Amino acid sequence: MRPQTEAELAQIVAGLTAPVRIRGGGTRGVPGPEAELDISGLSGITLYEPGALTLVAKAGTPVAEIEAALAAEGQRLAFEPMDHRGLMGTEGTPTIGGVVAGNISGPRRIQTGAARDFLLGVRYVDGMGQVISNGGRVMKNVTGYDLVKLMAGSWGTLGVLSEVSLKVLPKAETQTTLAISVPDAATAVRALSVGLGSPYEVTGAAYDPASGQALVRIEGFEASVAYRAEALIRLFAPFGTVAQVEDDPWPGIRDVAPFHGREGDVWRISVKPGDAPELAARCKAEALLFDWGGGLIWALMPTGTDLRARLGEFAGHATLIRGDRTQHAMFQPEPAPLAALSRGLRQRFDPKGLFNPGLMG
Amino acid sequence: MDMPTPNPTVLAKKPRLVQRLRQVLPADAVIDDLSETRAYECDALTAYRCPPLLAVLPASTQEVSDVLRICHEEGVPVVPRGSGTSLAGGALPTADSVILGVARMNEVLETDYDNRIIRVQSGRTNLSVTGAVEAEDFFYAPDPSSQLACAIAGNIAMNSGGAHCLKYGVTTNNLLGVTMVLMDGTVVEIGGAHLDAGGLDLLGVICGSEGQLGVVTEATLRILRKPEGARPVLMAFDSNEVAGACVSDIIKAGVLPVAIEFMDRLCIEACEAFAKAGYPQCEALLIVEVEGSEAEIDDQLTRILEIARRHDPLELRESQSAEESAKIWLGRKSAFGAMGQINDYMCLDGTIPVSALPMVLRRIGELSQEYGLKVGNVFHAGDGNMHPLILFDANKPGDLEKCEAFGADILKLCVDAGGCLTGEHGVGIEKRDLMLHQYAAVDLEAQMAVKDVFDPQWLLNPAKVFPLSVSESRRAVQVAAE
Ligand SMILES: Cc1cc2nc3c(=O)[nH]c(=O)nc-3n(C[C@H](O)[C@H](O)[C@H](O)COP(=O)(O)OP(=O)(O)OC[C@H]3O[C@@H](n4cnc5c(N)ncnc54)[C@H](O)[C@@H]3O)c2cc1C
Ligand SMILES: Cc1cc2nc3c(=O)[nH]c(=O)nc-3n(C[C@H](O)[C@H](O)[C@H](O)COP(=O)(O)OP(=O)(O)OC[C@H]3O[C@@H](n4cnc5c(N)ncnc54)[C@H](O)[C@@H]3O)c2cc1C
Numbered sequence: 001m002r003p004q005t006e007a008e009l010a011q012i013v014a015g016l017t018a019p020v021r022i023r024g025g026g027t028r029g030v031p032g033p034e035a036e037l038d039i040s041g042l043s044g045i046t047l048y049e050p051g052a053l054t055l056v057a058k059a060g061t062p063v064a065e066i067e068a069a070l071a072a073e074g075q076r077l078a079f080e081p082m083d084h085r086g087l088m089g090t091e092g093t094p095t096i097g098g099v100v101a102g103n104i105s106g107p108r109r110i111q112t113g114a115a116r117d118f119l120l121g122v123r124y125v126d127g128m129g130q131v132i133s134n135g136g137r138v139m140k141n142v143t144g145y146d147l148v149k150l151m152a153g154s155w156g157t158l159g160v161l162s163e164v165s166l167k168v169l170p171k172a173e174t175q176t177t178l179a180i181s182v183p184d185a186a187t188a189v190r191a192l193s194v195g196l197g198s199p200y201e202v203t204g205a206a207y208d209p210a211s212g213q214a215l216v217r218i219e220g221f222e223a224s225v226a227y228r229a230e231a232l233i234r235l236f237a238p239f240g241t242v243a244q245v246e247d248d249p250w251p252g253i254r255d256v257a258p259f260h261g262r263e264g265d266v267w268r269i270s271v272k273p274g275d276a277p278e279l280a281a282r283c284k285a286e287a288l289l290f291d292w293g294g295g296l297i298w299a300l301m302p303t304g305t306d307l308r309a310r311l312g313e314f315a316g317h318a319t320l321i322r323g324d325r326t327q328h329a330m331f332q333p334e335p336a337p338l339a340a341l342s343r344g345l346r347q348r349f350d351p352k353g354l355f356n357p358g359l360m361g
Numbered sequence: 362m363d364m365p366t367p368n369p370t371v372l373a374k375k376p377r378l379v380q381r382l383r384q385v386l387p388a389d390a391v392i393d394d395l396s397e398t399r400a401y402e403c404d405a406l407t408a409y410r411c412p413p414l415l416a417v418l419p420a421s422t423q424e425v426s427d428v429l430r431i432c433h434e435e436g437v438p439v440v441p442r443g444s445g446t447s448l449a450g451g452a453l454p455t456a457d458s459v460i461l462g463v464a465r466m467n468e469v470l471e472t473d474y475d476n477r478i479i480r481v482q483s484g485r486t487n488l489s490v491t492g493a494v495e496a497e498d499f500f501y502a503p504d505p506s507s508q509l510a511c512a513i514a515g516n517i518a519m520n521s522g523g524a525h526c527l528k529y530g531v532t533t534n535n536l537l538g539v540t541m542v543l544m545d546g547t548v549v550e551i552g553g554a555h556l557d558a559g560g561l562d563l564l565g566v567i568c569g570s571e572g573q574l575g576v577v578t579e580a581t582l583r584i585l586r587k588p589e590g591a592r593p594v595l596m597a598f599d600s601n602e603v604a605g606a607c608v609s610d611i612i613k614a615g616v617l618p619v620a621i622e623f624m625d626r627l628c629i630e631a632c633e634a635f636a637k638a639g640y641p642q643c644e645a646l647l648i649v650e651v652e653g654s655e656a657e658i659d660d661q662l663t664r665i666l667e668i669a670r671r672h673d674p675l676e677l678r679e680s681q682s683a684e685e686s687a688k689i690w691l692g693r694k695s696a697f698g699a700m701g702q703i704n705d706y707m708c709l710d711g712t713i714p715v716s717a718l719p720m721v722l723r724r725i726g727e728l729s730q731e732y733g734l735k736v737g738n739v740f741h742a743g744d745g746n747m748h749p750l751i752l753f754d755a756n757k758p759g760d761l762e763k764c765e766a767f768g769a770d771i772l773k774l775c776v777d778a779g780g781c782l783t784g785e786h787g788v789g790i791e792k793r794d795l796m797l798h799q800y801a802a803v804d805l806e807a808q809m810a811v812k813d814v815f816d817p818q819w820l821l822n823p824a825k826v827f828p829l830s831v832s833e834s835r836r837a838v839q840v841a842a843e
Contacts, residue, residue, distance in 0.1 A: 051609035052715040052745070074615055103557060114557055116565060117534045132807045133800070138712040139744035140531065140784035142520045142569050143792070143799055144826060145808040149533065149565020153558055170615035193475045199498075199586045224657045272554035274476050295556055317559025332559040337549045342561045344814035349807070360560055 002038040006058075006123065006131060006162040009042065013160060014129025019357045022156035024060060024098030027083075027090045032356045039097055042162055045069055047137065053168050054120065054137050059097030059161040066096055070168055078169040079115045080106030080250075086260040088322055097161045103153030106254035107204040107217070110196065110292040116152035118167045124151060124159035127350030137165040150345070156356045158349040172219035175203075176229050177245040180214040180236045182207070185277035188214040189294035191239035193273060196293045198235060200228040206253045207290040214239070215249055258289055259300045265323030267307045269297040271316035282310050308332070331360050362409055362450075362790050365824050365836065367457035371437050375414055378435055378459070382417060385427035390465070392416040401460045404445040404452040405507075406791060408761060413440065413454035420465040422540055422548055422578040429576060430546030432459055438820050439544070441572040443484065443512030448708055449789025451519060451571050455824060461576060463514045469493045470579065478537060478554050479584050483514035483577045487521075490582065499584045502529035505785070506694065513580050520569030522785035524693075527743035528619040528652075529585070531785065533568040538581035541567065541574075544816045553581055566811055571787050572822040574815040588652035591619065593689045594662055595678040596669050597643040601625060604645035605718035607672045608742045611649065612715070616664050621743035622648040622693050625722070628700065628737040628750070629692075635699030638692030641676045647742065648693055696739045697750070704735075704752040707764050711775030712784035715745045721778050725749055725771055732767040734760075746784035747775065773798050788826045796828055805831055 001020070003009035021032030024039050039060040047056040050073040057066055063081060070076050081104040083094060098104075100122070105114040121135030134147035151158060182188045188207035195202045195216045204217030216236075218228045229244065236242045252258070259266060264286055271279055273294035280288050280297050287300040301307055306328060308318055317332035334342060339361060346353075346360075375393070382391045392398055393415050403410040414437070419425045432439050438458040445452050454460050466482035467489070473479070474497055481490055487508040490501040504523035505511055511521070517539065522531040529535070538552030552564045567574055598604040608621055624632070624646045633640050640646060647669075651661040662679060669677055680686040692699075700706045713721050722738060729736045740747040749771055753764035772782045772792065776799045782792045796805060805827055812819065812835075819835045829836075 049714065049716055051613045053612060054714065073613075103562070105557075109556065113530060113534050116557075116562060117530060126807065130803045130807075133804050134807070136779070136781050136799075138714055138780045138784070140522055140526070140712045140741070140746040141781045142785055142787050143781045143783050144788060144796065144805070145811055146520065146533065146566055146569045147807060147811070149562045149568075150811075152565070153562050158561075170612075170617060173615065190475070193477075197474060197477060197499075197586050199589050221657075221660055223660055224653065227654060227656060270555045270557055270559070272476050272478075274473070292556060315553050316555040319559065334560050335550070337543070337547050338551065338560070338563065341549075341563060341814060345561060345811065348810040348814060 001036065002041045004041045006042065009160060009162055010125045010129050010131050012037070013125045013127070013354070016352070016354050019354050022160050022356060024095035024101070025062070025093040027085050027088065027092045027094045027098065032359060037160065039160065040093070040095060046163065050075060053139070054165060055168050056137055056163065056165040057096050058163050059095065061096050062093045063096055063099060064093070071171070074171050075168045076171045077118070077166065078108055078112045079118050080108040080254055081115060082106050082254045087256050087266060096164055100152050100161060100164050101154065101156045107206060107250055107291050110205055110295065111201065111203045116149050119148050119152050119164060120167055121165040122148050122151045122161055123163040124161045126159045127352050127354050131162070132159065135165070139167055155359055157346060157360050158355070160355065173221045174225055175217055175219040176225050177249060178216045178229060178232055178236065179243050179245045180216070181212055181240040182214050185209065185280055185290065187239055188290065189273055189276055191236055192216065192293040194235055195232055198232065200232050204250055204253070205293040207294070208258060209288050210258055215245070215253070217250060253289065253291055256289055256298050259287060259298065262287070262300060264303055265301045265305060266321045267299045267301060267318055268321050269299060269316060269318045271295060271297065271314065275315065279311060279314055282312070283307060284310065329361065333361065363829060364411065364455055364790070365829060367455060371457040372414065374435055374437065378437060379415065381431050382415070382428060385431065386417060386419060386424055390418045390420065392418070401442065401454060401462070404447040404450060406448055406450040406453065406789070409450050409453055409790065411454055411456055413458050413460040414456060416460040416462060418462050418465045422542065425461065425542045425576050425578050426546045426548055428461060429542050429544055433545045433820065436818070436820070438823055440822050441514065441518070441576045443515030443518070444486065444510045446507045446511045447515060447519065447787065447789060448710070449783070449787040449791040451787050451789040451825060453790055463512065463578065466578060473554070474499060476554055477584055478581055480579060480581045481513060483517070483580055484512050487511050487513060487516055494584050498587045500587050501582055501584055502535050503532050506697070513582070514577050517568050517577050517580060518570065518572045519785070519787040522746065524620045524622060524741060527621060527741065528617060533565065535583045536564065536568055536580060537583055539564065539567060539577045540579035542576045542578060544575070544818070544820050571789065571826050573812050573826060574821065589654045590658060591650055591652045592658045592662065592680050593648050593650040593686050594666065594680065595689050596647040596649065596674050597641040597676040598645045598672065598674055599643055601645045601722045602719040603672050604647055607647065607669055608718070609715055610668050611665055612743065614664060614668055616661050618649045618651050618665065618743065620648070620650040621741070623738070623740050623742035624693065624696065625738040627735060628696055628739045631699040631703055631737060632692035632696055635702050636692050636695040638688055640692050643675050648689055693739070700737055700750045700752065705755040706750045706752050707768055709747065709749045709751070709768050709771055710783045710786040711747050711772045711780055713745045713747060713775050713778045713780035715742070717778040717780070718742070718745070721747070721774060724774055728767060728770055732763060734764060734767055745780065769795060790825055793826060794828050802831070809835060
């Protein structure tokens with residue numbers, strides 16, 4: 001099923017009698033029923049006003065098309081969505097609907113916010129085949145409930161997105177990266193905390209144990225970047241040798257490049273940064289990568305490992321990004337009262353259980 | 362503005378309810394005397410008043426849970442209240458409702474600078490959150506003009522913004538977690554010190570739900586390190602169009618100021634008369650503020666002033682000192698007070714795409730002529746959040762109604778221009794009946810479905826947000842449950 005218009009999509013959904021797997025570009029490796037509802041036919045940027053920092057696009061629009069349109073005006077998607085293809089070993093064209101449905105955000109999330117923070121409005125088709133609109137295309141909007149946030153990160157389990165409107169931001173004139181050589185994760189997280197707690201607007205704060213380097217990104221106008229880099233080098237001195245890195249490590253961190261081509265399951269763990277070193281140690285992982293100042297841990301685990309059992313009780317959540325989701329749930333099980341609320345919402349939005357059933361519990 | 366007829370069964374329950382609530386709360390936390398419940402009869406939308414059945418002031422999450430459980434069992438509506446500064450009537454009671462005020466819950470529970478978070482009880486005022494971390498040079502970013510008085514509870518319920526949200530975002534972008542009590546007394550923890558939801562983003566829909574989904578008792582907020590410095594520049598233009606075009610060009614150029622504030626002639630004159638800020642007399646004034654080190658500020662302002670010069674400004678005034686900066690902000694910050702000196706006023710809050718600014722301002726001017734009421738415009742121009750202030754005389758019969766009709770026309774205009782009814786104040790009762798202008802019936806149905814899940818009997822703040830005719834059958838459940 002590959003609708004070409006929102007109306008056609010609504011008509012298809014209204015007639016569905018069995019569950020479907022909603023597919024944007026099919027690059028994020030999300031499992032589901034056999035029957036596929038392919039959204040890539042709903043494609044195209046419908047409005048772009050650089051002076052108002054807003055862009056509206058149909059959900060199946062390739063992310064690359066959006067990024068190209070923005071680049072032509074010196075703007076970008078500030079939340080830096082990752083490209084899952086390298087990690088998942090998938091092909092295809094990532095769509096903006098998939099980015100929004102997964103609330104996919106990269107390293108800059110720590111400073112500027114997640115995909116959900118840049119989502120201004122949505123149009124979607126609910127489980128009854130009704131077209132619903134929420135939010136809009138303006139930057140401040142508190143008119144009624146914020147279903148926009150609810151749809152972001154719902155992985156297609158509440159409805160099929162047909163159109164999204166996004167806040168975009170100017171691209172930085174330049175950037176630089178500082179690398180601090182650190183002995184361990186605890187030192188790395190402390191150093192990154194100092195950077196993030198400084199007034200110097202750090203827009204990336206990662207740690208790659210393989211290289212023993214904590215990485216810090218600074219973006220902006222040339223003179224300002226130089227000034228802040230200078231100040232940060234002084235702040236980081238107590239933690240280890242600090243060097244300015246020539247090439248750009250951030251796309252690799254965003255896409256978890258150190259894990260590409262390696263066997264095993266991939267988990268993504270969101271925690272309080274200060275808890276990260278201890279929790280990461282509990283994983284006994286094959287490889288680790290820390291982003292968001294330690295708040296995001298990527299763990300490469302032997303196939304089939306029950307990572308949640310290793311972590312035990314902890315404040316945060318672990319998502320199985322690559323691995324057998326029939327063995328371990330993709331999403332962290334929720335405490336009973338929250339699970340009941342989520343289940344209630346799904347029943348109301350999709351009473352027939354058509355969309356990616358079982359994916360989120 | 363209609364409110365539902367009070368439910369007589371609930372009214373009759375008052376003595377029994379007081380007795381039950383006194384079993385779980387200290388005596389002074391249950392307020393049932395009319396002379397005292399009057400203190401809760403309205404919020405900052407003072408044109409509408411109604412004393413509640415009772416008011417309760419719990420001091421802990423457990424006490425909130427006890428109160429809600431009892432009200433749930435008794436089928437009594439509850440209206441949560443922070444500091445009562447809502448401009449939309451969000452905290453307006455009905456005669457058959459219990460006001461649940463969180464004013465006694467104002468402790469800081471945890472500050473953690475390494476992880477850049479603070480956890481507070483929800484009754485704590487916005488400004489005192491920053492107050493708690495200021496000594497370490499940190500701050501809580503959302504800064505509504507009412508920040509001295511308004512509570513984090515109300516900020517979360519309304520998803521409040523402030524002058525600096527162009528850079529730092531509004532409440533929802535700075536809120537990491539809440540402890541919330543559902544109407545049946547169940548306590549839930551949502552989010553925390555980590556980022557993003559592990560499942561559905563419930564926090565995202567709770568923020569901005571106007572006290573209709575649960576009572577928030579604690580919140581984890583993101584705190585940020587203060588910038589090294591900030592400096593405003595004042596720009597005077599001889600037309601709204603030109604000022605609007607200048608805003609758009611600044612944004613396009615890749616410099617993102619922390620604030621871009623806009624005032625039109627009527628506001629400028631009122632502020633001059635009131636605060637003597639020394640503003641130039643002109644059609645439109647912009648205050649643009651940037652942050653950073655001295656050198657960074659110089660660099661950004663050079664770029665911004667260069668853009669402004671292309672728009673033939675009447676005057677560009679760069680602040681040279683802290684006193685001058687304060688003076689530039691003085692007029693803007695006292696704008697509401699200044700307008701209040703001229704007359705009673707109604708403050709609107711629609712948002713429009715920045716590109717529609719000149720057209721919308723022109724049309725508001727025409728409507729002002731048609732209605733014979735003056736309107737001043739002061740707003741956050743960077744994000745298109747307008748605050749037209751309509752002047753009227755509350756003592757003149759018919760003036761309030763005329764003003765409300767004019768206000769409704771302006772808000773519809775905002776929606777028709779591609780914007781929305783409210784950018785930061787919320788719907789409450791004020792814009793409730795305009796919701797069908799922005800949303801189709803199915804859209805509202807989808808929103809109400811969320812309330813059905815959190816509060817199946819529609820007991821929490823039931824008469825708000827949705828037009829009464831639209832929510833009627835759901836509110837009837839509550840009465841029928843008796
Ligand atoms: C090499 C390879 C490895 C794989 N590995 C695994 C594996 O480890 N485990 C496994 O279970 N399956 C795996 N798969 C299965 C396969 O990835 C999925 O069946 C399919 O590709 C998922 O595509 P998608 O459309 O869901 O992804 P995307 O289009 O990237 O979408 C991501 C998410 O957003 C949702 N979405 C997308 N567009 C919309 C929209 N417009 N509205 C609402 N929601 C939307 C999707 O439903 C999905 O939940 C793998 C496949 C390949 C080829
Ligand atoms: C002079 C003035 C200037 C203002 N400036 C701004 C501004 O710049 N930006 C802006 O956004 N707003 C502004 N406002 C509006 C107002 O201050 C905000 O909406 C504020 O967030 C309300 O907070 P409060 O604590 O006073 O809430 P209240 O007025 O007490 O309640 C507001 C809403 O929150 C709900 N609520 C209260 N407590 C809870 C709780 N514990 N759990 C769940 N729901 C709850 C209530 O039911 C109600 O719906 C201004 C108001 C005034 C009077």
